[in-house]
């Protein structure tokens with residue numbers, strides 16, 4: 001049996017190792033576009049901050065790890081999948097046949113359409129090469145702009161601060177972390193960042209980036225000048241773009257594999273084509289808790305899905321009934337998290353408590369007597385309880401009303417109901 005895996009990120013590596021563990025005689029080929037050792041995107045901010053070396057970003061540290069497990073690796077970009085003839089075509093024109101296939105191509109950063117976005121000194125932080133380039137420019141005292149204050153942007157913010165830059169964050173929405181929490185909580189995170197000397201401009205976009213050579217009158221003042229929608233002009237030495245990502249599925253257009261936003265998969269991680277699976281940031285999987293297909297672009301989800309896909313690829317039966325929908329973030333020492341349907345559900349009830357002075361916040365979202373989502377700031381002691389109540393879909397009965405009256409009773413509710 002020949003298993004081919006497209007992508008050497010978290011999902012690809014875990015799938016390859018899982019197949020090898022359970023099917024010692026099968027052939028495994030991992031194809032990835034990067035030519036160095038497989039690395040973790042999640043580690044890039046720590047490399048950027050200087051906390052770790054480049055080699056520490058590698059997903060497996062032993063040079064011979066993959067060859068020792070008889071996992072063949074090939075560098076190349078897959079351009080086309082012929083599902084009927086079970087054949088891949090790579091960018092160099094070569095072809096590769098497969099019996100079972102895993103698509104683990106992750107996501108690509110989305111760059112906003114802004115004049116000047118491709119100027120030198122403007123970078124996403126998505127690859128190891130991006131991180132190297134940013135490190136050249138993010139020197140102590142350098143003027144840096146970060147566009148986007150979402151999950152990845154906020155992680156990068158911490159790395160940039162650690163490098164000693166003077167940082168301005170520009171966020172289109174009215175608050176920080178708009179994909180993770182509501183207005184009151186997002187504002188609280190903003191206040192925290194401002195206390196740490198980060199300038200935060202919310203409800204603002206960068207409408208133009210002007211490189212030095214095109215700056216009339218101001219020529220030579222700064223390598224870059226960013227014009228904001230609110231009229232502010234910011235000189236900068238570096239602009240980091242963190243405005244979201246999109247599953248990398250364009251190359252599947254004529255493959256017959258069904259995609260919506262990402263590759264649509266069932267609970268076994270199989271696509272509509274038997275024997276072709278998808279996992280990780282590129283996969284859109286069914287989540288029983290919300291009754292929807294969702295993408296959860298975090299590493300633990302990629303690991304869960306890859307493990308499940310790999311077991312099915314070797315003929316075992318495994319299912320992922322829900323998608324891990326948890327985001328946990330440490331923003332310059334302030335821990336925040338969101339779980340499940342933190343935006344709430346139609347006809348549901350919610351409660352919110354905030355202690356602005358001490359940077360503590362909790363919001364609970366209910367559907368009937370079940371907790372379906374939550375977000376918090378500074379209350380990490382509740383993380384396990386919230387995760388379990390939401391994941392297990394626990395009927396809280398009368399405890400729902402008690403929690404609506406006093407959300408601090410979470411521990412008691414958990415003890416009584418679980």
Ligand SMILES: Cc1cc2nc3c(=O)[nH]c(=O)nc-3n(C[C@H](O)[C@H](O)[C@H](O)COP(=O)(O)OP(=O)(O)OC[C@H]3O[C@@H](n4cnc5c(N)ncnc54)[C@H](O)[C@@H]3O)c2cc1C
Pocket residue numbers: 006007008009010011012031032033034040041042043044045076077078079104105106107125126152155156248251279280281282296297298299300302
């Ligand atoms: C800066 C940053 C910080 C992050 N921090 C966190 C964090 O703290 N916690 C967390 O849980 N998650 C974090 N994430 C998200 C996490 O990195 C992803 O969820 C995870 O990498 C997904 O794994 P994956 O295998 O699906 O995709 P990826 O890791 O993106 O791997 C996909 C691989 O496929 C290759 N590929 C793509 N297309 C092709 C093709 N056509 N042919 C061949 N190869 C191809 C790519 O080059 C890549 O190697 C962060 C992401 C970034 C960018």
